[in-house]
Amino acid sequence: MAYDYTPFPYTPPPGLTHAEPRHRVVIVGAGPIGLAMAVDLALQGIATVVLDDNNVVSVGSRAICWAKRSLEICDRLGIGERMLAKGVTWKVGRNFHKGDQVYAFDLQPDMGFKYPAFINLQQYYVEQYLIDRAREFSDLIDLRFLNKVIAHTDCGDHVKLEVSTPDGDYPLEAEYYIACDGAGSPTRERMQLALDGQTFDENFLIVDVEMETSPFGDHATPERWFWFAPPFHSGQSALLHKQPDNIYRIDLQLGPDTDPKEEATEAKVRxxxxxxxxDAPFRIDWMSVYRFRCARLNRFVHNRVIFAGDSAHVVSPFGARGGNGGIQDVDNLGWKLALVLQGKASPELLESYNEERVEAADENMFNSACATNFMTPRSSIERLFRDQVLALAARHPFARKLINSGRLSQPCVLSGSSLQTSGSAPLSPGHALLDAPLTGRAGPAWLVTEAQGRFTLVTANDQPLPDITGIERIGIDQAESCYPCFADSEGCFKARYGTAHIYLFRPDGHVCAVFDTPDVDAIVTAHNRAMGATQ
Amino acid sequence: MILQDKLGEEADTFYKALISAHEGLTEAQSHTLNARLVLMMANQIGDLGMLTDIFETALQDLPD
Structure with missing residues (x-):
């Protein structure tokens, strides 16, 4: 059944009749990134105004693949379990060359994670869940639909905006302006900032079809199928994915010389x-023709205007690094901006958002560009290498590693970040946390649910963790203590973290320091460094 | 012979470098580059038995 795009109500904003007090944060764009940003800040007690020029969720499925790390972040935001329940969990990918399967992969053979490697869920569901969640913070999140920002000026210590509504225009002020207004970001346009990178000549057709009969045939579990030069679509590439509600995503490479307007018609697509x-019957739910880019802004932080998600960086979709990259932007920015607004950190901490997420965007662009190049060879010699990789892959493991139908989104490792304290451990500083099933006094628990959202010390060694202001503590297999302790009931924590180290996690779940002993001075120094203090 | 993966995490970076090396070359120049690459890589392998095995393996199922 087609998704019900019920419009959200528009309420005339107070600014139309009288001047509003200066807000702390205005978020421009109520897509998944803007909404996640509002929820993240609300969880830390920061009020936001969210402005969107539209009044419905995303039309069309758009971002559909949500990676484990994004689900873990959404767990912290309060919608992870709902996404998991609705989404289609898949972990097997199959690559075909012409008619034959050349390689299949299983994304997550290990057990012991609350969330799977990937789920498929239409962007409109994610937005709906985020809006439902945002409405639980009615005193902190002010959602304003049909409020279009038409001008903004950075005044040094705040930003002035001009907002247009069906009832006229009004001015607004905020200490910070977060631009989550998507790939065509009007904020970016107004500031005349360019996205630099690579544009691909190929047109791709993206279609969602609804059908009762599975196009995967007898394969009972949902998978991801990718074809290089399939027999049904000569010389090009094709991708097939399952979404909830019997919707299937099909991506087809169309070549560089096609007319997007002509291709995106029912007569051409059917x-x-x-x-x-x-021959099975189907209904076309949504379609679009794209030409992909891998490009980013030079900087994501421009004094009081901060870019997150597609407004800051765009990638081709192979690897699911657009939506997932944006959710990680939110995860990285949320706690930093909250600390700055609470006066607990200097505004310079925001520079580390720029540093860390620019690095992550480069990694995402590299991976997406490599995949897109592999599936769209630009010269006969490139095609020759590509086809011989595929030919050798049937017998040789090395060639399977070279096949690239998308390197699926992995959390960026922030090892070079100035916020990290270098050190070595089974999970070294810079890495995002690895989940583990635990058992607490209240029953089964997960590390991702217990350890995110605050600075947290976690260890499975037997030394008690010190009490330090601003840092939570979690003991694994420790004797009863004055802080939460859990049993490593399945041994996953010890397998992933060992017993020799004490880990300091940032609120976004990245390890920022490791210690051999509970040395208070060393922990305080690392904590301060992670909050941007310069020694 | 079955060739196990030795490139590990560097596989995509290697492939990108290989394709970049050919960028802008004519087909004849690409042939020349490939010949040089084979000779240089063979010298780096430096093991005649292994090279002979690779030749045999690469010749299998060669398309017409």
Whole structure:
């Protein structure tokens, strides 16, 4: 059944009749990134005004693949379990060359994680869940639909905005302006900031179809199928994915010389779909023709205006690094901006958001560009290498490693960040936390649910953790203590973290320091460094 | 012979470098570059038995 795009109510904002007090944060764009940002800040007691020029969720499925790390972040935001319950969990990917399977992979053979490697869930559901969640913070999140920002000026210590509504225009002021207004960001346009990177000549057709009969045939579990040069779509590439509600995502490479307007028509698309799914009946739910870019802003932080998500960086979709990259932007920025607004950290801490997320965007762009190049060879020699990789892959493991139908989103390792204290451990500083099943006094628990959102010391060694202001503590297999302790009931924590180290996690779940002993001075120094203090 | 992966995490970076090396070359220049690469890589392998095995393996199922 087609998704019900019920419009959100528009209420005339107070600014139309009288001047509003200066707000702490205004978020421009109520897509998944803007909404996640509002919820993240609300969880830390920071009020936001969210402005969106539209009044419905994303039309069309758009971002559909949510990686484990994003689900763990959404767990912290309070919608992870709802996404998991609705989403389609898949972990097996199959790559085909012409008619034959050349390689299949299993994304997550290890057990002991609350969330799977990936789920598929339409962007409109994620936005709906985030809006439901945001409405639980009615005193902190002011959602304003049909409020279009038409001008903004950075005044040094605040930003002035001009907002247009169906009832006229009004001015607004905020200490920080977060631009989550998407790939075509009007904020970016107004500031005349360019996205630099690579544009691909190929057009891709993206179609969602609804059908009762699975196009995966007898394969009962949902998978991801990718074809290089399939027999049904000569010389090009094709991708097939399952979403909830019997919706299937199909991506088809169309070549560089096609007319996007002509291709995105039911008459042109139906025969292409029939060639893949056979004679089974289907309904076209949404379609679009894209030409991909891998590009980013030079800087994501421009004094009081901060870019997050597609407004800051765009990637081709192979690897699911757009939506997932944006959710990680939020995770990185949320706690830093909250600390700055609470006066607990200097505004310079925000520079580390720029540093860390620019590095992550480069990693995402590298991976997305490599995948797109592999599936769209630009010269005969490139095609020759590509086809021989595929030919050798049937027998040789090394060639399977070279096949690239998308390197699926992994959390960025922030090892070079100025906030990290260098050290060595099974999970070294810079890495995002690895989940583990635990058992507490209240029953089963997960590390991702217990250890995120605050600075937290975690250890499975037998030395008691010291009490330090601003740092939570979690003991694993420790004797009863004055802080929460859990049993490593399945041994996963010890397998992933060992017993020799004490880990200091940042609120975004990245390890920022490791210690051999509970040395208070060393922990305080590392904590201060992670909050941007310069020694 | 079955060739196990030795490139590890560097696989994509290697492939990108290989394709970049060919960028802008004519087909004849690409052939020349490939010949040089084979000779230089063979010298780096430096093991005649292994090279002979690779030749045999690479010749299998060669398309017409």
């Amino acid at each position: 025969p292409r779909i029939t060639a893949i799914v056979g």
